[in-house]
Amino acid sequence: MKRLIPALIALLLLAGCVEYDEELWINSDGSGKATLRIVHRSSYANADEVMRKANLPGITLTEQKISKVGPDVVYQISFTFKDVESFNNVNDQIGTADFWGKITINREPGGKIGFKRRIALGSQDSGDDLENLFSQAQVDHPVWKYKVHLPWKVLSANADELSIDRASKTVSWEFDTRQLWNRDEYMTVDMEKGTPWIPMILVAVAVILLGFLAFWMIRISRRSHLLERIEHESEKKEE
Numbered sequence: 001m002k003r004l005i006p007a008l009i010a011l012l013l014l015a016g017c018v019e020y021d022e023e024l025w026i027n028s029d030g031s032g033k034a035t036l037r038i039v040h041r042s043s044y045a046n047a048d049e050v051m052r053k054a055n056l057p058g059i060t061l062t063e064q065k066i067s068k069v070g071p072d073v074v075y076q077i078s079f080t081f082k083d084v085e086s087f088n089n090v091n092d093q094i095g096t097a098d099f100w101g102k103i104t105i106n107r108e109p110g111g112k113i114g115f116k117r118r119i120a121l122g123s124q125d126s127g128d129d130l131e132n133l134f135s136q137a138q139v140d141h142p143v144w145k146y147k148v149h150l151p152w153k154v155l156s157a158n159a160d161e162l163s164i165d166r167a168s169k170t171v172s173w174e175f176d177t178r179q180l181w182n183r184d185e186y187m188t189v190d191m192e193k194g195t196p197w198i199p200m201i202l203v204a205v206a207v208i209l210l211g212f213l214a215f216w217m218i219r220i221s222r223r224s225h226l227l228e229r230i231e232h233e234s235e236k237k238e239e
Contacts, residue, residue, distance in 0.1 A: 018072055020099045021145045026115075028151040030083040030105065033062070038075040045073045054079065058086025099144050113152050115189040119144070121180035144180075147172040152191040159187070 019039035026032040045066045054061035063078040081087040084103050091100035101119035108114065150169045157164050163172040173187050 018142050019145075020142065023147045023149075025149040026084070026105075026151060030085075031081060032087070033078065033080045034087070036075070036077045038077075039069075040073045040075065041071055042073045043071075045075075050075065050077060053090050056086070056089060058082035059090060111193040113191040113193065115148070115150065115187075115191065117146075117187040118184055119175070119180075119187075120184045121177055121182075142177050144175045144177065145173070146175075146187060148187075148189070150189065150191060152193055155190045155192060157187075157189040 018041050019037070021037040023035045024032065025034070045068065047064075047066055050061075050064055050066070053059065054064075058081055060080045061077070062080060063076070065074075065076040067074045067076075081090075084105055088102050091098070091102065098120045101117050103115070103117045106114040106116070148171055150171070152169065154164060154166050154169050154171065157171045159171050159173050163174075165171075171187075171189050175185060
């Protein structure tokens, strides 16, 4: 029974979630914003659930649009979050159909930074005959899509190379839920802090200004000595 209930919940959640599409922006201080598009196979919209999550600490709802398209309800939601912990706390998913997952950002010595996000579907027991039966009975296999905008230089990621845009510091993943049963899936990105150009430019400007100041101080000092010498010579001639 302990294994039956989570498996049933996972199947029901997956059957309802036709599509999940997320775009995430993370700032260097851990704050950010997210835009979600969830297509849910349902006869009615659940706006109360959206508002409940919007009232969580550190979460600010900026836009929501709910529409009915055929047999599906389409949720388009945008919100900002105070930090990564606030983003993670939105996930109170019951059962094992976890498309939200959990994000961790690790700062390592030398300016290296690691981004990791875990999602899951089903239990970790690949020999679970009950879940295998559920997965085989599933007709539609929703696709979960993720795109993250990062504030640091992207070195590598476990995504397809064509899905890594180093110029814009974005990485994209796409998962077929047919391949997710009985396993965790990780999204990882290795990054490093770029060269701090603005501080370097400010230091360079300060050095140049100090150089000019020193140059003019020396010139003024020399001119002052020259004037004193001329005045002294002039006094001698008058005597």
